[in-house]
Amino acid sequence: MAQIIDQNRENHAQASSAPPDSTAVLQDVSAPAVSADASPRLPAHLQDLTDRARGYVEAASSTNTRRAYAADWKHFAAWCRRSNLSPLPPDPQTVGLYITACASGTAERGAKPNTVSTIERRLSALSWNYAQRRGEKLDRKDRAIATVMAGIRNTHAAPPRQKEAILPEDLIAMLETLDRGTLRGMRDRAMLLIGFAGGLRRSEIVGLDLGRDQTEDSSGWIEILDKGLLVTLRGKTGWREVEVGRGSSDATCPVVAIETWIKFAKLAKGPLFRRVTGKGKDVGPDRLNDKEVARLVKSAALAAGVRGDLSEGERALKFSGHSLRAGLASSAEVDERYVQKQLGHASAEMTRKYQRRRDRFRVNLTKASGL
Structure with a gap:
């Protein structure tokens, strides 16, 4: 591996000493993925198709993903500029040096070493930007990338840190910390309950x-029925329907919470969850940011004393919007395939990763084999 890095440095040392023009690269981050050439302008009907194609390319990935990939490209281009290297065309040796810098904490001044998952995301971002914005391919199987990445995984990889699951008793305690008589309290109750019962991501x-x-x-919409709530969602693999049944008590029923919020917020069309303004007396037109869900889960869990055996700082790190999905997966005592369908997982193995409390040794292959 060291020989590869040394060879990389020698190759780039022979390059022109003139700084690469990274300005164009940075500007290209926000440029349309499908762009017209410098050739004569397309006929009007083809220009319209180009505009439509641009919209479809944008729709192929979520806004959050595109924002993260743009930030990663900007980070890479800035490192290239400081290192007197060019980000274009895609060069495995340059990328190999870049991920080495990310892993060692030298990619930018005062930065900490990136985690393995962050480096893998940065690699995905570079591949996406090269392919979608330049029509070029980054060869991630090249030894200058693959060998270095394998070494980074072996050296720095750590078991994933799972967020704490919000269990039913925890959720009930959290609901009690919210004021039922205010618009903000009604909204927050509805978000917690539908997030838990639907096993929804915070963006959903x-x-x-x-x-x-x-x-x-929009990521989807709701339909209130006699027996519950039908949620239609656009996910990574297409559309899916999530059924949220009515609860055994109005106080903990997600459907009643949604109906109450809609009624008192006087909502008729548009985003379901919005900002509460005017000192808590008005509801604005703007959709909530998904980070508000994470803040709500954290604050309500702390207020309810969930995991009171830990310090406040430790507890704050334990909870996130994902805690609601993990809570449903860990609490619903039904056939696993129903939980898998509710969470929109392609495999049962992924669903099991969300189950914080389950009988892991219900099937004992040791005894079954005769030992």
Whole structure:
């Protein structure tokens, strides 16, 4: 591996000493993925198709993903500029040196070493940007990348740190910390309950609309029925439906909480969960940011004393929006395939990763084999 790095340095030392023009690269981050050439302007009907294609490319990935990939490209381009290297065309040796810098904490001044998952995301971001914005391919199997990345995983990889699951008794205690008589309290109760009962991601919670085709940035919509709530969601693999049944008590029923919020917030169309303004007396038109879900889970868990055996700092790190999904997976005592469907997982193995409390040794192969 050291020979590869040394060879990389020798190759780049022979390059021109003139700084590469990274300005164009940075500007290209926000440029459309499908762009017109410098050739004569396309006919009007083809230009329209180009615009439509640009929209479809944008729709192929979520806004958060595109934002993260843009930030990663900017980080890479800035490192290249400081290192007197060019980010274009895709060069495995340059990328190999870059991920080495990320792993060692030298990619930028005063930075800490990146985690393995962060470096893997940065690699995905570079591949995406090269392919979508330049029509070029980064060969991640090249030894200058693959060998270095394997060494980084072996040296720095650590078991994943799972967020604490919010269990039913925890959720009930958290609901009690919210004021039922205020708009903010009604909204927050509805978000916690539908997030838990639906096993929804935080982006899915705030992305809901009151009906179909009401906003462009929607992740789905709700339909209130006699027996429960039908949530239609756009996920990574297409559309899926999530059924949220009515609870055994109005105080903990997600459907009642949603109905109450809609009624008192006087909502008729558009985003389901919005900002509460005017000292808590008005509801604005803007959709909540998904980070608000994480803040709500953390603050309510702390207020309810969940995991009171830990310090406040430790408890704050234990909870996130994901705690609601993990709570449903860990608490629903039904056939695993139903939980898998609710969470939208492609495999049962992924669902099991969300189950914080389950009988891991219900099937004992040691005894079954005769030992």
